[in-house]
Amino acid sequence: xxxxxxxxxxxxxxxxxxxxxxxxxxxxxxxxxxxxxxxxxxxxxxxxxxxxxxxxxxxxxxxxxxxxxxxxxxxxxxxxxxxxxxxxxxxxxxx
Numbered sequence: 001x002x003x004x005x006x007x008x009x010x011x012x013x014x015x016x017x018x019x020x021x022x023x024x025x026x027x028x029x030x031x032x033x034x035x036x037x038x039x040x041x042x043x044x045x046x047x048x049x050x051x052x053x054x055x056x057x058x059x060x061x062x063x064x065x066x067x068x069x070x071x072x073x074x075x076x077x078x079x080x081x082x083x084x085x086x087x088x089x090x091x092x093x094x095x
Contacts (some may be wrong), residue, residue: 001094007073010089012056013064017086018049024084031092061088067093 001007010017022042029035029042049056059067061080068075075094080088 003094007068007094008090010087011064012086012093013080013088014057014060018053018056021084021086022049027081028049034036054078064088064090 002053022045026035026042035042036090063076068090072095074095075090075092077091078088079090082089
């Protein structure tokens with residue numbers, strides 16, 4: 001990005017509990033009455049996350065912060081307990 005450009009991202013971390021995230025999503029879908037309709041895509045997504053488990057749990061929250069800052073960004077917003085405590089959401093500006 002050019003100077004002043006904005007980076008917005010959401011990412012898992014080592015601390016991400018994928019099982020808790022999917023249980024939360026399942027509960028929400030069941031409460032809305034949409035789970036049966038979305039069961040196959042839900043299960044497909046869950047399987048894909050299991051395949052990517054090593055990548056999902058690669059970086060700690062501290063690693064993510066450091067990598068963003070080392071890449072020349074200033075972090076403007078940092079939320080590390082989003083989506084059932086599973087995702088870090090960041091907004092940063094390029095120096």
